[in-house]
Structure formats: structure tokens, C-alpha cells
Amino acid sequence: MKMERVRRAIVPAAAAAILCLAASGALAAHQQEEQGAKKGAAAAHTPHGPQFAVPKPPFSPGIFPCSDCHKEIRPNPTRRDLKDEHTNIVLNHAQGQRWCLDCHDTANRDKLRLASGERIPHEESYRLCGQCHGDKYRDWKAGVHGKRTGMWNGEKQYLLCVHCHNPHDPAYKPLQPMPPPVRPENVRK
């Protein structure tokens, strides 16, 4: 937000500068400034919202926001098997090394938590996955891992990792294939 305000202040200033100064010099300065701003937007995640346009995360119906239930419950940070709630979730994703609160934030139940302690919304969950799966994250950003739809020379839609991989059990599940083509000997004459 702060950067936004600074930029908003800079734009009129730059416009004024263009009017006053010799055109060529001012234009160069303005272009440089614009380039700098663009770079900043690409590098940073949080101040400008999510970097990639993604659809809503595929929550189970009625489960989000988590704080609806959890604001009444005092968090218990001890690692344990859940007996009362969320029993349908069977962790099959490096379950030996982690449990719920390694990815879900303890204090703010509606957020996820990076290893650095940074809280991120579910719309940016690719950053959480990318902590371990850096190679996939790199390919995903380039549009090579995972599905993209839209325009090949225009706006594209990404999917989040969790649209294809259940975060608690991420292996892609086998599908029923569409029927095979008709064998030549079975073609009706």
C-alpha cells in the first residue's frame, strides 16, 4: 500500500517534469522509472496481491472460513492424531515429517504459513508448495507444469497446485479412460 501511494505521487510529478524539462531527457527518466516499478511488481508478492490470476481454491463445501469454528477453540500446538474433527483427512504427504500446523497457521486459522513464518492466503498456496517442490514451482510459473487455459497469445488462466493435487494426498488419481477407437474389423460396412 505504501509503495502504491509513493507511485501515485511520482506519476504527477513525472508528468510535470515532462512539461517543464526538455522532452528527451524527461522521457528517458520517466521510462526508467516505469521499468523500475514493473520490476518491483514482478519480484514482490504480497504488496500487490497474488501474482498469478487463479480461480478460487477448491475448499470442501462449508469448511471455509476456518475461523468460523476455530475462533472458539484454543489452539493446541502439540502434534497429535485428530480424533474429533477432520477425521476424513488422512495425511499421505510426508506425514512422518509434519502435521497440520506446519502448513496451517496456528494464530490465524484462515491463513497458511510458510516455513519463514509468513502468513499467506489460500490463493497463494503455490508458494507454500514451492518451498519443497521448487522445480515444479519453476515450471508452473513458466506455464509448463500443470494446466493452463485461455489465450496462447493473451490472457491465460492458471490453476492452483491444489486444483489437481489434494494437498493432504497429492498423488494424481487414476481416471477412467474414454472408449477406444473402433477396430477396423468391427467397422460397419
Next chain:
Amino acid sequence: MPNQESRDSQAFRMSRRKMMKGVAAVLGAMALPEKDAPASVWDAFFQKNFRELSKPELEKVIARLEKEYSGQYGKAVKVHATPPIEGVLYGYGLDLSRCIGCRRCAYGCIQENNQSREPQIQWIQVLQLNKERGVDLEEAELYYNPAKVPEKGHFYMPVQCQQCERPPCVKVCPVQATWKERDGITVVDYNWCIGCRYCMAACPYGARHFNWKKAGLPAAEMNPETHYLGNRPRPVGVVEKCTFCIQRVRNTPGRYTACVEVCPVGARKFGNLLDPESEIRYVIENKRVFILKEDLNTRPKFYYFYAT
């Protein structure tokens, strides 16, 4: 023998030359449209090759086709003739480490490109291969049908038109009814094709298909957004093939092909080979890539790769 001579001069003698002339005239007349055929049939009969049509001629042809198809399928059918975009050469990537062989692409293609359902024509053929044998086409299985895919020990390789830079199918066409466009897509003028099927014999990928019968295309499922060189309804007796969804990709902005959009695992990648920022360039520059039957020097623009 005066009697014999006079008889000879009066009798009707059929020489070989006369007979051939007669046969040629009759056959020629049979090839023409009927006497009371509508004007549009005569227009179609005298239509030039697509590449020789002037702009007004092309507009006339398209208006005629749109009228014909709209009547046939009972909805407003658009026939576009969008030209190639400058500075674009289409390339395709297919991730063999992701494909699970579900055949969603083959059926998505049928829907988008108005292929015949019965008799069946499929532009995409998904091959099941043995992991231990690798890409061994002799061992490929086209008709696999288990309850769930992928099957253990197997991988899957969809094959469709490879959009060769040196297409052997184009070289053999005796009437130049098929050619490679500037954006790298090999297309067929269905109104010019004579159905000799030389191109099918020449294609090393089995990517071309022949319309033996009238296309079985239910009017309700017919995709009315068509391209002259792509998914417009095909007449009997012509060859057809994948065109990288020419009716989608030539627009600015152009949509991804139907098979890219339908693939549930995101194994299919598409883009401009001349754009260094495109997905397909990232694939070629960063992944292990191969082209099918490289030894034939057809130089496909269809790149199989392994993302992992």
C-alpha cells in the same frame, strides 16, 4: 462383289476412335452437375483452389458455404478464413511424463473439429507403450481399455498431425489441395481434394483420415465456429487432419487448442516458436525433447518432452 460393298457403305460401322469419343463425351456429361442443379452447385463445380481465390471470390465462396451449412445443421454456421498472423510459427509440446492416456484429448478434438462420429474419425490416436521398451511403435497398443489409466508399467503417447516443416504429404499431392501455411500449419482445401489418398500413404504418422462416407455429425453437437481450412463440415471423399485448431489459434488473442484445454493433467503445451517467452520455447530450451521419427527428416513442430 457390289452387293457386299453397298451393304458396307450403308451399315453403321463403329471404329475404335468413334467409340472412345462417345465414351468420353458421356463420362464428361455425367461428371457435370445435373441440368436443373441449383446455381450453388455450379459455383462449387467451378470454384478455384483456395490459394487462387481473390478477395471478392473468397467472400462469395464463404457466403455460399455458410448458407449451405446453416441450412444443413439448422443453426448459424460461421466459416472464417482468418489468414496467418505475421511472425508466428506454431509449435506443440506434449509431456510424456504426465500423459495418463485418458483419451480426453481425442474426444475433445472430435467435438471442436466436427469429426464424423459414425463412421468414426479421430485425429488424435493415443498409443499405450511399454516403459521397458520405450518409444517402440511396433509394440504400441491403440485399443487399450482398462478400468483405470495409467496402467502400471506403461506410458502413453498421443499421436496427431506433427505439422512437419518438410511435410511429405504436401509433396505427393497431385493437385496441390494440401499445403503448408506461413504459420507452419499444413491444411487441406476440401473443395479441391480429389480423394486420391496419396497423402495418407506418404504420412509417416498416420495423421490423415479419409471420409469414406457422409460424416455422421449430429446437428446439435456441430460446432458452428469453423474455418475454411479447418473444422468446417467435410464432404465425402476428401482427406482431413489436425490443423492445430486453426479456427481458434489464428485469432488475436487466439485461444489454446481444444486438446490443450481439455487435458486433465496439463501435459499439452502450445505456443509460438518464434517468441522466446513462450511456453513451447521454455520446453525446448529446458527439457529433454524428442521428435517422432526424426530419421525421416520431416522436421515435425510437435515436440514430445519429459518434464521430470
